[in-house]
Amino acid sequence: MSKTITVNGTERPIPSDPRVSLLDFLRENEGLTGTKKGCDHGQCGACTVIVNGMRINSCLTLAAMHDGDSVTTIEGLGTPTSPSPLQSAFVEHDGFQCGYCTPGQICSATAMLDEIAAGFASDASEDLLGKMQASPEEIRERMSGNLCRCGAYANIVTAIREVAQGDA
Helix, strand or coil: CCCEEEECCEEEECCCCCCCEHHHHHHHHCCCCCCCCCCCCCCCCCCEEEECCEEEEHHHCEHHHHCCCEEECHHHCCCCCCCCHHHHHHHHCCCCCCCCCHHHHHHHHHHHHHHHHHCCCCCCCCCCCCCCCCCHHHHHHHCCCCCCCCCCHHHHHHHHHHHHCCCC
16 A cells, blocks of 8 residues: 655555655655755754644655655745745745745644634733634744744744734
């Protein structure tokens, strides 16, 4: 019985080598180079993808661990002609400079907005049981696992807030 992962809506076979990271599977086997290899230690967030609705660092997990899972990469969120609201907001607010971290930032922000909508609290949440708000503090806390070496953080927060508030 072959094992498969659904990547951006398309079912793909899992590599036979059980040592292949999800990151390497996406980049090398599937040609999805939007997911970046930054530190390869889970510290920078450049490799962030969405697995079954949750954001993960794809460098820290093996492809073989995701049999039957659904993976969304930056390529699955939008296209150049039909970008997602977050992709458009990042462009509009200059939420990137070199762009290397941007795919991971956008994947992380996409899942983060779903976490807020589902009521998941963070260390910055004022009320653990109340409605979660995408305040600048909340966004900064939740996005702290994604580093931007160019320092575009203020613009990233502005872009995410715009989408969270429905202004995008």
